[in-house]
Amino acid sequence: MYSEKVMDHFQNPRNVGEIENASGVGTVGNAKCGDIMRMYLDIDDDGIIRDCKFKTFGCGAAVATSSMATELVKGKTVQEALEITNKAVMEALDGLPPVKVHCSLLAEEAIHAALWDYAQKHDIKIEGLEKPKSDISEEEDEEDY
Amino acid sequence: MYSEKVMDHFQNPRNVGEIENASGVGTVGNAKCGDIMRMYLDIDDDGIIRDCKFKTFGCGAAVATSSMATELVKGKTVQEALEITNKAVMEALDGLPPVKVHCSLLAEEAIHAALWDYAQKHDIKIEGLEKPKSDISEEEDEEDY
Amino acid sequence: MKKLIYLDNAATTKTAPEVMEAMIPYFTEYYGNPSSVYDFAGISKKALDESRETIANALHAKENEIYFTAGGSEADNWALKATAEAYAAKGKHIITTKIEHHAILHTGEYLEKLGYEVTYLDVDEFGVVKLDQLKKAIRPDTILISVMFANNEIGTIQPIKEIGEIAHEQGILFHTDAVQAFGQVPIDVDEYHIDMLSASGHKLNGPKGIGFLYIRKGVKIRSFVHGGAQERKRRAGTENVPGIVGLGKAVELAVNTMEERTAKEKELRDYLIDRVLKEVPYTRLNGHRTNRLPNNANFSFQFVEGESLLIMLDMDGICGSSGSACTSGSLDPSHVLLAIGLPHEIAHGSLRLTLSAETTKEDIDFVVESIKKIVTKLRSMSPLYED
Amino acid sequence: MKKLIYLDNAATTKTAPEVMEAMIPYFTEYYGNPSSVYDFAGISKKALDESRETIANALHAKENEIYFTAGGSEADNWALKATAEAYAAKGKHIITTKIEHHAILHTGEYLEKLGYEVTYLDVDEFGVVKLDQLKKAIRPDTILISVMFANNEIGTIQPIKEIGEIAHEQGILFHTDAVQAFGQVPIDVDEYHIDMLSASGHKLNGPKGIGFLYIRKGVKIRSFVHGGAQERKRRAGTENVPGIVGLGKAVELAVNTMEERTAKEKELRDYLIDRVLKEVPYTRLNGHRTNRLPNNANFSFQFVEGESLLIMLDMDGICGSSGSACTSGSLDPSHVLLAIGLPHEIAHGSLRLTLSAETTKEDIDFVVESIKKIVTKLRSMSPLYED
Ligand SMILES: Cc1ncc(COP(=O)(O)O)c(C=O)c1O
Ligand SMILES: Cc1ncc(COP(=O)(O)O)c(C=O)c1O
Ligand code: FES
Ligand code: FES
Structure with a gap:
């Protein structure tokens, strides 16, 4: 079902945990599947993401995308982090089954939510960042037979 | 599917053939299954059935019941022959599958038809004998699902 | 047991040893439910995918257009009932033929009770639908x-192909019951404009109880069996994994051997037909002389009744059929033989012999002699026959 | 391959070796179509009859009340759709429960679209229907x-039994989906006032793709699959002879071993339940403590998500399930767990382990240790859990 990369990040998730006094914390959930992801960012004064940690209640794909997202985010600037899409996360994981695409959206949204929290706390405006939704579930486009 | 007795009478049918100048000949058919049975009777002046032959276009059960019916009829009086029911023929054959019961009716009716022909030709009234139907098919009582 | 000459391969076939070999592990070793999450069940899932791919390739279709069913009858029922339902808003008229299998005909009658209108097309004396x-x-x-x-x-x-073209020119869905044809003649769903196609495993040396419905992408058919999310949510029920594996293997074999096998069958079939027509008087061949299945011969012997003929052949170790096996519970003469214009009593004396790859010339010679003997005997008992 | 501890016997089971042995000859040797006239096909016919008799005896039913289907889903669909159709003149209201399998629930929804009304009964916290x-x-x-x-x-x-009595007092038909129960608990259709009962072969060490619907004599149900005259004209399609033989054998084994087997399973199940509840904090048992299937244990681990749990168990060679296998394509939390009142996020962390006759105490010990380790790990990753 899952690629080897996904299984690796699921079994040995990178950056699990919390950051005390994080620069930004974002929590997002998907009402449809009930899963929840929380992302912690440690951002220095130059706007570089020094550290990133996560906690996830969710499926294998949710755990793996969280893990991969933290890896991708680390060392990036805020602006670069903003450009990390769920597609990029999926690609880095060698893909996800169709039914699991939404899990990667959770990761994208968790980054945005954490950045938004950072922006709010530091009273910064980040170009292109919108207030994140707390629930990222979308309409399934599957047919009903 | 068929009992051993049926198979025996089917493989080695007794009394196949025709009787020239028969005392009575009866032909009956079943429109539903398309089968036809012709019975020849040779009846002496005392009303005893001396000989009986048949020709049948029909299923295994039709052939076997024809054969058995001729056996049962031989040596009987007209009145006795009249009382041979399809049930008696079936019992003598150790039974028939339910879907084949109507084939034995063909035999009963063929005897009646031959007796009727005999009565007509000799201007006799046989007690209890009615003009036979040329088609013995009845309504199937199977349910339709 | 005495030697058996099995010439009823249109009724059902022997499961091929290669098919058995392919199936067995999925009963006792890889028995997982393909819907389950663990790796062990992934083996079952993969087996389904492979079978689906083999079948799709055989039809020049795509994998996600193959939906497994319990056999040909379910596929036929599904195709008719669930498109009727889905397209009811567009119209309630269905066209089929008088010579379909009962899985189509009785489904048509059922739909008529629900308010649909069904036209049953005639066929010509060879059993061919009239395009006009x-x-x-x-x-x-x-x-x-x-x-x-x-x-x-x-x-x-x-x-x-012509029928498919007519259907598609008019924007009408085209379904074909290919239960007998699949594995015997090449089929290309695109070239033939087929939107749905039914097939059944046990007709091509696969197992009984498995079949499929090909559904072209875009056809808005409803579910027939509702429940779990199997078969892309279109056909519920835990997948018959061994059956599906066996069907895949059978299709693979059928496709790979088709050319050689059917050439040999055709030759034997024609030898059978020629001898019977020549050596048994008052006999006719039913169906088309050349546009017929490679393994099918169907005769009518005048003045002879079918069941009696079959039982006597059976006593010689020959398995044949008279009309369709599925309807042998019924006493009606074959609707197909009536549709090609045979009178009642001739329709009654039909014999279908359907060959397999294992049939030999010796078998055929034996069968012809047996037929000659039996037909003579039955005619001598027949009130319809005067010699 | 590493050792497999298969605890998903409610999803599907291994086909028993005795079942295989019984089936195999009907694939390759006695492959005749039971509807055919010749003796060779009589062997297949006889095999059907014997299987039917075994199954009828297991239910205290009559042979002609057993109708073979392709599985539990087809039986459920048939029972609901075809009685709805047959009794529409009497009324269009059907009562079922919120915890049925999707084969019933989705069929119910389908019937609602056709204008029927369906009442879905609640259950109490243990999953028991409320009789009042x-x-x-x-x-x-x-x-x-x-x-x-x-x-x-x-x-x-x-x-x-109580439900059957209520139904029959009111002259209402009573159907039960016994796909999980048949072979695990004794069933008497007369004593329980059951008019129709669905079962599926692969849940009791029989093959996949075969099942049956018991239909009490006198019930006016329509056909679901139309076509040939098989199954007393009620279910068309060439019979899956090997499948039916296998099912018969599986039922024979299940009935013969029931007492001993389920006693052993119950003991192991209770040992599993006791250890997990004692050794894993924030854990609950779902379902009734005693009125439950002998081989079923179902837990909810708070702050833990089901799929992650399953994948980690799989890495330890343990096959379990979270909710029903059939619905694992769906992301919705189990409708059954919601119906017994679990909140969304707890419903999510459920684990079903279903034992077989082959399960050992060592297996259970290994599983409990694995669960403890995994639940701890997942909780440490969970944003919902604060230690
Ligand atoms: C209670 C219940 N009913 C129906 C079914 C459907 O049975 P099958 O998958 O054999 O069609 C299942 C199992 O999947 C079940 O557990
Ligand atoms: C043309 C045709 N359609 C449908 C069927 C039904 O297939 P099955 O018996 O596998 O359901 C058959 C065979 O019985 C057939 O010959
Ligand atoms: S299923 Fe919900 S995050 Fe994957
Ligand atoms: S079926 Fe017609 S006489 Fe037997």
Whole structure:
């Protein structure tokens, strides 16, 4: 079902945990599947993401995308982090089954939510960042037979 | 599917053939299954059935019941022959599958038809004998699902 | 047991040893439910995918257009009932033929009770659908044309491509019951404009109880069996994994051997037909002389009744059929033989012999002698026959 | 391959070796079509009859009340759709429960679209139907009550006899989906007032793709699959002879071993339940403590998500399930766990382990240790859990 990369990040998730006094914390959930992801960012004064940690209640794909997202985010600037899409996360994981695409959206949204929290706390405006939704579930486009 | 007795009478049918100048000949058919049975009777002046032959276009059960019916009829009086029911023929054959019961009716009716022909030709009234139907098919009582 | 000459391969076939070998592990070793999450069940899932791919390739279709069913009858029921339902808003008229299998005919009658209108097309004396009659039968509210690829009794192959073209020109769905044809003749769903196609495993040396419905992408058919999310949510029920594996293997074999196998069958079939027609008087061949299934021969012996003939052949170790095996519970003469214009009593004396790859010339010689002997005997007992 | 501890026997089971042995000859040797006339096919016919008799005896039913289907889903669909159709003149109201399998629930939804009304009964916290609510739900136009014998997720066994009595007092048909119960608990269709009962072969060490619907004589159900005259004209399609033989053998084994086997399973199940509840904090048992299937354990681990749990168990060679296998394509939390009142996020962390006759105490010990380790790990990753 899952690629080897996904299984690796699921079994040995990178950056699990919390950051005390994080620069930004974002929590997002998907009402449809009930899963929840929380992302912690440690951002220095130059706007570089020094550290990133996560906690996830969710499926294998949710755990793996969280893990991969933290890896991708680390060392990036805020602006670069903003450009990390769920597609990029999926690609880095060698893909996800169709039914699991939404899990990667959770990761994208968790980054945005954490950045938004950072922006709010530091009273910064980040170009292109919108207030994140707390629930990222979308309409399934599957047919009903 | 068929009992051993049926198979025996089917493989080695007794009394196949025709009787020239028969005392009575009866032909009956079943429109539903398309089968036809012709019975020849040779009846002496005392009303005893001396000989009986048949020709049948029909299923295994039709052939076997024809054969058995001729056996049962031989040596009987007209009145006795009249009382041979399809049930008696079936019992003598150790039974028939339910879907084949109507084939034995063909035999009963063929005897009646031959007796009727005999009565007509000799201007006799046989007690209890009615003009036979040329088609013995009845309504199937199977349910339709 | 005495030697058996099995010439009823249109009724069902022997499961091929290669098919058995492919299936067995999925009963006792890889028995996982393909829907489960763990790796062990992934083996079952993969087996399904592979079978689906083999079948799709055989039809020039795509994998996600193959939906497994419990057999040909379910596929036929599904195709008719669930498109009728889905397209009811467009219209309630369906066209089929008088010579379809009962899985189509009785489903048609059922739909008529629900308020649909069904046109049953005639066929000519060889069992071929008349294309001009088909064209005339089409109405604005026609939603489906269902014509069998090849007939199970007389073996006649229909002009499927032409029918498909007519259907698609008019924007009407085209379903074909290919239960008898699949594995015997090459089929290309695109070339033939087929939107749905039914097939059954046990007709091509696969297992019984498994079949499939090909559904072209875009066809808005409803579910027939509701429940779990199997078969892309279109057909519920835990997948018959061994059956599906066996079907895949059978299709692979059928496709790989088709050319050689059917050439040999055709040769033997023609030898059988020629000898019987020449050596048994008052005999006719039913169906088309050339446009027929490679393994099918169907005769009518005048003045002879079918069941008696079959039982006597059986006593010689020969398995044949008279009309369709599925309907042998019924006493009606074959609707197919009536449709090609045979009178009642001739329709009654039909014999279908359907060969397999294992049939030999010796078998055929034995069968011809047996037929000659039996037909003579039955005719001598027949009140219809005067010599 | 590493050792496999297969604890997903509610999803599907291994085909028993005795079942294989019984089936194999009917693939390759006695492959005749039971509808055919010749003796060779009589062997297949006889095999069908014997299987039917075995199954009828297991239910205290009559042979001609057993109708073979392709599995539990088809049987459920048939029971609901074809009685709805047959009794529509009497009424269009059906009563079932919120915890049925999707084969019933989605069929119910389908019938609602056709204009039927379906009442879905609640269950209590243990998953038991409330009899007073059932009584109140009955209306003059109620034609059918369908309540599953035992639930596939939480294993709760329903008060079937009481439900049957209520149904029959009111002259209403009673169907039960016994796919999980048949072979695990004794069933007597007369004592329990059951009019129709669904079962599936692969849940009791029989093959996949075969099942049956028991239909009490006199029930006026329509056909679901139309076509040939098989199954007393009620279910068309060439019979899956090997499957039917295998099912018969599986039922014979299940009945013969039931007492001993389930006693052993119950003991192991209780050992598993006791250890998990004692050794893993924030854990609950779902379903009824005693009125449950002998082989079923179902837990909820708070702050833990089901799929992650399953994948980690899989890495330890343990096959379990979270909710029903059939719905694992779906992301919705189990409708059964919601129906017994679990909140969304707890419903999510459920684990079903279903034992077989082959399960050992060593297996259970290994599984408990694995669960402890995994639950701790997942909780440490969970944003919901604060230690
Ligand atoms: C209670 C219940 N009913 C019906 C079914 C459907 O059975 P099958 O998958 O054999 O069609 C299942 C199992 O999947 C079940 O557990
Ligand atoms: C043309 C045709 N259609 C449908 C069927 C039904 O297939 P099955 O018996 O596998 O359901 C058959 C064979 O019985 C057939 O010959
Ligand atoms: S299923 Fe919900 S995050 Fe993957
Ligand atoms: S079936 Fe017609 S006489 Fe037997």
